[in-house]
Amino acid sequence: MQPTSEISPLLVRILYKCWSGAVLNSDEQQALNEWLAATPQNKVVYDEIVSGQWPVSDLQYYNSISYNDNWDRVQQKIAGKERPVKRLRFWWAAAAVILMLLGGVWFWKQQTQLKPEKAVQLADIAPGTQGAILTLGDGSTVVLDSLRNGEVANQQGVKAVLLNGKLLYENNGSANTIVYNSMTTPRGRQFHxxxxxxxxxxxxxxxxxxxxxxxxxxxxxxxxxxxxxxEVKKDEQKPFFVNVPGRAEIAVLGTDFNIKAYTEEPYLNTTLVNGAVKVVAKGQSTILRPGYTAQIGEQGNIKVVSADTEQVLAWKNGAFYFDGATLQEVMRELSRWYDIEVVYEPGVPDTRFGGKISRDVNLAGLLRGLQATGVHYRIEQGRKLVVYK
Structure with missing residues (x-):
């Protein structure tokens, strides 16, 4: 089915969000409603897009368009005479890919030859959400995911209080005994x-x-x-230390910085946004300046490199942001956020990806984009993602 009314970049963006399961804002919802009301045929097209009826082979055609092309050039390619019969059908099938290339929502940059598609059953998994487990001084635990605002615990005169999605502490001045708490975010959770x-x-x-x-x-x-x-509150009389047990220590007075210390990643990265920090690892140390990352390898060696702080902090700001990332790097991020296990069959191509997309998108939307580049997958046992060529 072909749409009957004019297609705009805004409408393509709206349809991509519908296709991937993302939530529309009020302006987008109004624009979609007006387009749907324009003709019954548009409603048929919409239903076909969100139900995933558009073939991946059509999406692959648009993967050949450079993401540096401007909007006019892409329109010319889409309206070109090489494929006059399927022109409009390709446009709608390629809604997501056009946005990957031009809209800043998401693009996949493939370094290998595309492979023939294979049909798979798409199982959807919701994105991660706010939540954590608080372990109190006596060893008891509190799941914070669904609690309402209010006092969570009182320990030696110090109250732990949940307020609008974040946990804070109120001290009435009577705390004399040191009590330690721990906060843990499982896979598929984050917290403030x-x-x-x-x-x-x-x-x-x-x-x-x-x-x-x-x-x-x-x-x-x-x-x-x-x-x-x-974001450390400055107190020159009480310096702040972050310890990554057995790996590194970061010393600060008052500053903003990010530490990425997953054991499955090749480096422990400390990225400075504001202020100054001293990074110490196995007898080596370095002073970081804003906009730089200290990379600590397995042997404790420290290497300082320039950092893209927008990319580093994308997770905190609700987005995935990749720049030349390998398939394995992308999958490690997705496995933590969607709480999935990823396994690879032999022969998976060496593919690199770049782009930015909201972390609020259901896994189905991301997997459709992944499949459009020629990397295939299947879901097994509920939350196991098998990647194959």
Whole structure:
């Protein structure tokens, strides 16, 4: 079926979001409603797109269009005479790919030859959400995912309070005993924590932080794993230390920085956004400047490289952002956020990807884009993603 009314970049973006399961804002929903009301034929086209009836082979045609092409050039390619019969059908089938290339939503850059498609059953999985597990000083745990605002615990005069999706601590001044809490975000969860000194902490999926309910000593020390972003409240009398057990220590006074310390990643990365930090690892140390990353390898060697802070902080700001990432790098990110297990069959091509997309998109939308580049998959046992050529 072909649409009967004029197609615009905005409408393509709206249809891509519908196709991938993303939520429309009020303006987008109004534009979609007006387009659907224009003719019954548009409704048929819409139903075919969101139901996944458009073949991947049509999407692959648009993968050959450079993402540096401007909108006019892509329109010319789409309206070209090489494929006059399927022209409009290709346009609608390629809604997602056009946005990958030009709209800034998502693009897949493939370095290998496209392979023939194979039909697979698409099983959808919702994206991660806000949530964490709080372990109190006595070893008891509290699941924070569905709790309402209010007091979560009272430990030695210090209250842990949930307020509008973040956990904070209120000290009435009577805390004399040091009590340690731990916060853990499972796969498919992230959370915002305010430490007792007012420092802000964001935990990505599959991460943790251990900290006292009151900083009573001469310094402030926390232990972390996974990926954590800090906005440390400045206190020159109490320096702040982040320990990645057995791997590194980061010393600060007051600054904003991100630590990515997943054990399955090749490097432990500390990226500085503002201020200054000192990174120490196995006898080596370096002072970071804003806009740089300290990469720590398995042997403890430190290498300082320039950083794209927008890309580094994309997870905190609700997006995936890849730039020449390998298939394995992309899949490690997706496995943590969607709580899936990824396995690879022999012969999977060496493919690299780049682009940006909201982390609120259902897995089905991402997998459709993945399949459009010639990388195939199947879902097994509910949450196992098998990748094959």
């Amino acid at each position: 924590l305010v430490l007792p000194d007012g420092s802000q902490v964001w935990l990505n999926a599959q991460s943790s932080i251990r900290y006292p309910t009151a900083f009573t000593g001469k310094d402030r020390r926390v232990d972390i794993s996974g990926e954590v972003y800090f």
